[in-house]
Amino acid sequence: MENKNCSLCLFKSKAAKNLSDPELKQMGNSCAEVVFRKGDTIFKENALSSNIIYLQKGLVKLLIEGPHQTQILRLKKAPCYLGLPTTMGDKVNHYSAVAIEPTTACFIDINTFKNLLKINPDFSFEIITELCRNELEQFHRCVKLIQNQIYGRLANHLLNLSTEVYESTEFKLPLTRNEIADLVCTSRETVSRLLSDLSKEKIIQVDGKQVRILNQALLEKISDKG
DNA sequence: GCATTAACCACAG
DNA sequence: CTGTGGTTAATGC
Structure with a gap:
């Protein structure tokens, strides 16, 4: 796996802009960039997950197996993080992610990611903000679907x-x-x-x-x- | 009752 | 993979 230089990344997330050069280097050392074609699975429900995924480019659908059939949870457009809830919240994924357009994603090692959360409050702040926005969107979508x-x-x-x-x-x-x-x-x-x-x-x-x-x-x- | 909404089935491009 | 028609069940005046 080739080490990435995250400092030079043109698609840096809002959160990652708060990282110092050494911190970006640390992230780059435990990070792999992967290109997906339309229809490729990025991660799978019930599989072990040890990475946080940052979507640089592309569009993804999130799927979860329901009691009757597969439910599409939502679409996610880059730039955004994927799998924060499913990677931080449990050892295995609770849902899958599939690219529906050509997509580029970075797989960041979970331990490195956790460490960055601990040492850089500005980074953590942006991550929390993104999570909160997500939760609000989910709530609205949920009510809409039901009512x-x-x-x-x-x-x-x-x-x-x-x-x-x-x-x-x-x-x-x-x-x-x-x-x-x-x-x-x-x-x-x-x-x-x-x-x-x-x-x-x-x-x-x-x-x-x-x-x-x-x-x-x-x-x-x-x-x-x- | 009668109308509306939406699912399920079947079949054809 | 889509579009349409028929049928049917649930719900609301």
Whole structure:
């Protein structure tokens, strides 16, 4: 494994910007950069985990086995850390991560990471902030899934892709209809139907996986009231 | 009752 | 992998 020089990294996380040169060197010595193709598994549920993963580039889905089927927990876009809860919280992963676009990730040894948390409070502060933001997002998503109807949940996902992930009103769906269903908790058929309904209503334009949002205001309304 | 919502099944591109 | 149609169960006026 070749040692990385994290000081020179162009994709340094907000947290890592607080690390001193020696600390970055320490991280680089126990860190491996790995490139994943679309569909590659980054880490797997129930496998032993001894690394914190920092996503430099790319897009990832998090999956967990539910009682009936696989549940897509959420999408995560770089730059971000992956597997903090699952690596710090237990010895084995409680969920899997799969790249859904070409992705570059750094695997940081957990002991090195823990040590950096202990010796650099500014670094720790940023990590905690990221974790807290995540938890808030989870809470909102949870309530939305439970209380909104499917129209609202799907509209919410489309808006999320548009505003958070791609930052454009036009984008290519990174998931199949089936996966969208697993993410917003419905059936594949319903996703198909609702997408064509939204298209008939001129709220979005759909061509295969290509989507353009035509009426964002209305989509937001649907996402709220759902 | 009657309407709506959404899942499940089947079948065709 | 998708889109559609039929059927059906649950829920709400």
